[in-house]
Amino acid sequence: MILGIDVGGTHTDAVLLERFKVVRKKKVITDPENLLHSLLEVTEKVLGDISPGNLKRVVLSTTMSTNAIVQGRISPVGMILASGPGLPPSLLRINEHSHIVSGYVNHRGEEVAAIDAGEIAHIVRTLRDEGIDHVGIVGKFSTRDPKIELDIERLVRSRFTHVSLGHQMSGNLNFPRRIATTYLNAAIWETYHTFIRSITQFVAQFDAHIPVYILKADGGTIEIGQSTACPVQTILSGPAASIMGILSLVDCVEDAVALDIGGTTTDIAIFAGGVPLLEPLGITIQGHKTLVRGLRTRSIGIGGDSRVACVNGRLSVGPMREGPAASLGGPCPTPTDAMVVLGLASIGNRERAVRAIEDIASALSRPLEETAHLIMEHASREIITHVRAMIEDINNKPVYTVHELLEGAKIEPKAMYVVGGPSGAMAPRLGELFEVPVHIPGDAEVANAIGAALARTTTELTVLADTEKGRLTIVEEGIQQRVERSFTRDDAVTLCREKLRARVLAMGAWEDDIEIEITEDQSFTMVRNSCIAGRNIRIKGQVKPGLIHGARR
Amino acid sequence: MTAKKKTGLIFFPAFDWAISPTHPEREERLLYTQDQVMEEGLFDFDNVIEFKPGLATIRDIDRVHICVPDAQHVITESHLISAGGAITAADKVLTKEVDNAFALVRPPGHHAMKVVHGARGFCNINIEAIMVEYIRTHFGHKRIAIVDTDCHHGDGTQDIFWHDPDTLYISVHQDGRTLYPGSGFPDEFGGPNAYGYTINIPLPPHTSEEGFLYVLDSLILPILADFKPDLIINSAGQDNHYTDPITNMNFTAQGYATLNDRLAPDIAVLEGGYSIESALPYINVGIILAMAGIDYGNVREPDYDPASIRQSAETTRYIRQLSSEIHDLWKSRDEERAKLIENAGYLRRQRSIYYDTDGINEEQAETIRVCSDCGGVFTIDSKADTGRRIFAVIVPGRSCPKCRTKGEQFFETTESGKYDYVYFQDRDKDIFIRK
Numbered sequence: 001m002i003l004g005i006d007v008g009g010t011h012t013d014a015v016l017l018e019r020f021k022v023v024r025k026k027k028v029i030t031d032p033e034n035l036l037h038s039l040l041e042v043t044e045k046v047l048g049d050i051s052p053g054n055l056k057r058v059v060l061s062t063t064m065s066t067n068a069i070v071q072g073r074i075s076p077v078g079m080i081l082a083s084g085p086g087l088p089p090s091l092l093r094i095n096e097h098s099h100i101v102s103g104y105v106n107h108r109g110e111e112v113a114a115i116d117a118g119e120i121a122h123i124v125r126t127l128r129d130e131g132i133d134h135v136g137i138v139g140k141f142s143t144r145d146p147k148i149e150l151d152i153e154r155l156v157r158s159r160f161t162h163v164s165l166g167h168q169m170s171g172n173l174n175f176p177r178r179i180a181t182t183y184l185n186a187a188i189w190e191t192y193h194t195f196i197r198s199i200t201q202f203v204a205q206f207d208a209h210i211p212v213y214i215l216k217a218d219g220g221t222i223e224i225g226q227s228t229a230c231p232v233q234t235i236l237s238g239p240a241a242s243i244m245g246i247l248s249l250v251d252c253v254e255d256a257v258a259l260d261i262g263g264t265t266t267d268i269a270i271f272a273g274g275v276p277l278l279e280p281l282g283i284t285i286q287g288h289k290t291l292v293r294g295l296r297t298r299s300i301g302i303g304g305d306s307r308v309a310c311v312n313g314r315l316s317v318g319p320m321r322e323g324p325a326a327s328l329g330g331p332c333p334t335p336t337d338a339m340v341v342l343g344l345a346s347i348g349n350r351e352r353a354v355r356a357i358e359d360i361a362s363a364l365s366r367p368l369e370e371t372a373h374l375i376m377e378h379a380s381r382e383i384i385t386h387v388r389a390m391i392e393d394i395n396n397k398p399v400y401t402v403h404e405l406l407e408g409a410k411i412e413p414k415a416m417y418v419v420g421g422p423s424g425a426m427a428p429r430l431g432e433l434f435e436v437p438v439h440i441p442g443d444a445e446v447a448n449a450i451g452a453a454l455a456r457t458t459t460e461l462t463v464l465a466d467t468e469k470g471r472l473t474i475v476e477e478g479i480q481q482r483v484e485r486s487f488t489r490d491d492a493v494t495l496c497r498e499k500l501r502a503r504v505l506a507m508g509a510w511e512d513d514i515e516i517e518i519t520e521d522q523s524f525t526m527v528r529n530s531c532i533a534g535r536n537i538r539i540k541g542q543v544k545p546g547l548i549h550g551a552r553r
Numbered sequence: 554m555t556a557k558k559k560t561g562l563i564f565f566p567a568f569d570w571a572i573s574p575t576h577p578e579r580e581e582r583l584l585y586t587q588d589q590v591m592e593e594g595l596f597d598f599d600n601v602i603e604f605k606p607g608l609a610t611i612r613d614i615d616r617v618h619i620c621v622p623d624a625q626h627v628i629t630e631s632h633l634i635s636a637g638g639a640i641t642a643a644d645k646v647l648t649k650e651v652d653n654a655f656a657l658v659r660p661p662g663h664h665a666m667k668v669v670h671g672a673r674g675f676c677n678i679n680i681e682a683i684m685v686e687y688i689r690t691h692f693g694h695k696r697i698a699i700v701d702t703d704c705h706h707g708d709g710t711q712d713i714f715w716h717d718p719d720t721l722y723i724s725v726h727q728d729g730r731t732l733y734p735g736s737g738f739p740d741e742f743g744g745p746n747a748y749g750y751t752i753n754i755p756l757p758p759h760t761s762e763e764g765f766l767y768v769l770d771s772l773i774l775p776i777l778a779d780f781k782p783d784l785i786i787n788s789a790g791q792d793n794h795y796t797d798p799i800t801n802m803n804f805t806a807q808g809y810a811t812l813n814d815r816l817a818p819d820i821a822v823l824e825g826g827y828s829i830e831s832a833l834p835y836i837n838v839g840i841i842l843a844m845a846g847i848d849y850g851n852v853r854e855p856d857y858d859p860a861s862i863r864q865s866a867e868t869t870r871y872i873r874q875l876s877s878e879i880h881d882l883w884k885s886r887d888e889e890r891a892k893l894i895e896n897a898g899y900l901r902r903q904r905s906i907y908y909d910t911d912g913i914n915e916e917q918a919e920t921i922r923v924c925s926d927c928g929g930v931f932t933i934d935s936k937a938d939t940g941r942r943i944f945a946v947i948v949p950g951r952s953c954p955k956c957r958t959k960g961e962q963f964f965e966t967t968e969s970g971k972y973d974y975v976y977f978q979d980r981d982k983d984i985f986i987r988k
Contacts, residue, residue: 085855086593086838088848107588107834112855141592176594281597289597398605400587401569402631405606524581525574529798532575536584 004453007062012038013449014046052206061215061241061452074187078127082139109144136182138166170291171462180288185232192231217294219545220458223508245447261420263305304336310363326356338372344425419444457509460542468534489523512549560845561645561654570631577827589834606638615985639684663707671911698782703790703824704800706737716744728755746929749886758801761864762808787818791826803862810839810849926953930960950980
């Protein structure tokens with residue numbers, strides 16, 4: 001059996017799966033002050049008389065990290081930034097405890113300037129005086145060679161509770177994002193650690209050894225003990241749970257659109273050949289652009305409770321939500337009220353819904369039912385406009401080779417999946433407007449918990465080889481080794497697969513779920529003084545987001 | 554430092570295209586630039602927007618060039634993309650989607666002349682010229698200034714706009730006595746109907762920031778102020794850098810950024826620049842920051858040492874003298890033109906053109922109608938050692954009725970006979986015919 005739990009903003013849901021089918025589901029109200037309490041409550045309810053020993057795994061999706069950031073329950077972080085030349089320091093300081101220090105490596109990972117130990121010692125004293133316990137160290141191009149970050153770490157490690165290193169956050173380039181990611185990681189580390197410790201204690205009460213996983217932003221899981229090194233990976237796992245949930249409830253192998261229509265917003269996600277698309281660089285949280293691998297979603301301000309208004313004869317829906325639907329005593333007309341008027345939903349008091357929609361009808365000088373239709377139509381069209389824009393964005397993604405520019409594959413959705421409260425009322429028209437078959441999956445009310453339960457372990461890995469310098473780096477694994485001049489692109493791919501496999505197994509993957517895909521495959525002849533000097537090889541691989549073996553319908 | 558601007562970036566490094574495996578114009582050229590731009594996170598700035606290049610069409614090429622035998626045969630797909638990238642940059646600026654744009658694309662184009670028998674100086678088609686005529690066709694006739702800061706004289710761009718008084722072409726480059734293509738002297742000053750609208754500023758080897766910025770401030774900017782262009786285009790070659798392997802100048806990333814900031818081009822298009830590891834990553838970050846109005850003061854090369862690359866006092870004196878002479882020439886361009894044309898009805902120039910990349914020799918005779926009302930109709934008789942001989946009639950943009958009528962007559966009465974092909978290019982009507 002698998003236990004999946006989704007600690008959401010309002011509800012905490014739990015599902016118990018046997019042979020990948022839901023056998024029990026439970027819902028409790030989330031206690032935002034004590035998420036652990038909600039977690040325990042729902043677990044007890046859903047397990048009932050079932051012995052925990054029957055569980056093969058437990059997977060959690062929690063807003064814990066997200067909430068910590070959004071609500072500002074974070075530690076102050078001392079940031080030590082080895083920025084080198086480029087952007088001005090004023091654009092790099094992420095908080096008042098940021099210090100720019102000397103020492104940097106260039107784009108090929110060559111150390112151009114060493115660190116200054118005296119300077120670091122001074123910063124350590126300053127941070128200690130300010131009562132700082134958590135530190136982030138980030139160097140420009142540290143993913144090419146983490147030497148500078150490691151040199152600084154050696155000097156500061158013993159003086160602080162926690163040190164986050166930039167190169168361990170992601171193998172990708174982007175210094176400002178690396179700074180933001182490292183900062184957030186160090187900032188939530190304490191809160192996350194405490195939370196995980198209590199969960200581990202809770203699970204330890206069961207006699208059996210049950211692996212516990214946590215859902216990451218990319219819709220993949222990681223064993224909970226492994227997750228503490230890099231808690232930032234678990235931010236924004238809520239939308240990821242929803243997308244993985246939809247994936248687990250439908251039989252999707254083609255390009256498709258998934259819509260989660262909520263009260264305030266509609267979240268759009270895209271599947272390419274049945275695989276949810278990732279953000280190209282990383283997710284954004286509270287204005288921080290990060291390198292955290294995450295599923296690509298677009299959230300638009302149209303939901304069942306969006307405010308409907310008529311200004312100068314023009315109808316508008318959203319983006320604000322003033323409260324619940326008028327039928328439930330809310331302050332203004334909403335799409336939900338239009339559904340109630342049309343008999344597509346029976347929520348709250350119909351009279352109130354009618355009165356609210358009548359205000360709009362009179363402003364538009366249209367009959368009541370026609371106005372309700374217009375509201376639904378307006379909301380549907382708006383959603384579809386955003387879906388099309390998102391697909392256009394994806395298809396217009398810049399590419400850097402002639403081949404891709406001329407032959408590059410395009411996303412062409414063949415199906416649409418809709419979940420959320422208003423899905424029944426809105427899905428048919430959305431499908432018509434988008435001209436694809438539309439599906440409303442069953443069990444959608446606990447989709448997030450199911451998604452978490454069935455998500456496989458994911459990760460990525462970058463192999464960089466520079467045969468001119470005779471050096472190979474796998475920064476995610478902290479590997480730096482000599483490489484022969486004869487090392488080829490094929491060797492790099494083989495090594496990437498091998499190391500990726502070992503990495504994902506260590507993260508808690510099951511053998512059957514390791515589906516490796518090479519996502520970047522470049523090999524450049526390096527020419528110096530008109531002679532071939534070596535090869536610059538760049539291979540990136542991933543275990544892509546998906547369901548565990550056997551779960552796909 | 555100017556205010557923040559919305560900058561469009563068309564980045565197309567063509568990672569799968571090379572002239573040959575070890576050629577400077579190879580796959581690796583923009584690899585480290587990509588790394589630096591990505592690591593600096595420049596695409597994350599709200600006012601820096603990346604666009605995918607469109608594809609230029611054969612029609613876009615035929616509006617500018619006379620390709621022999623035709624455009625399809627002298628290009629590869631990557632040329633359509635790099636010209637398309639320049640066009641995308643123009644589209645985004647002209648439709649005001651962005652304030653300015655930088656086409657960071659390859660292959661380059663500024664050595665490609667009007668007639669194209671093959672590749673010269675790594676260039677097959679002239680991507681800026683194609684962009685300029687695209688702009689005029691789609692957004693109306695405009696006065697356009699092209700400031701070419703590539704280290705090599707942009708002889709292709711000069712040739713294409715030689716007779717066009719509405720296009721001011723200014724090239725700053727290493728003195729042609731010391732570098733390919735060996736041209737670009739101050740007396741190359743434009744054709745008889747556009748005299749003064751080609752300006753060449755050949756700088757001595759080892760010119761550094763001081764010299765380039767002096768020429769910019771005391772010569773280029775004042776001339777631009779006189780010309781009053783609707784658009785300024787920068788052919789942003791990056792081979793004046795002190796580390797460039799095939800040139801001898803001492804310009805810097807900080808210098809390029811400052812130049813770009815002061816010139817404030819509407820559109821910049823990458824040209825040459827082959828110090829792919831030590832210069833391009835830093836110059837391109839500098840240019841992008843300068844265009845977007847973001848502080849570029851911290852951009853510098855790892856081995857930057859201004860003292861070691863400072864130009865000599867002799868160079869400084871030479872550049873001051875040269876600038877003043879060229880400025881005087883510019884101010885007296887109308888009187889000089891009158892002396893040049895006297896009472897001539899037609900003027901003729903005869904040239905040999907060498908295509909170094911493809912090893913082709915061309916003999917060309919160009920005849921232009923002297924005209925004070927427009928750029929003047931002209932004809933080209935071109936014979937290459939590929940065995941091909943062609944004749945072309947070019948009716949310029951904003952042509953006067955007389956030049957138009959003459960052009961149509963020339964085309965009608967020229968028999969194919971000794972020519973493989975006879976071409977007619979009419980910019981106003983956007984017509985291109987080959988017979």
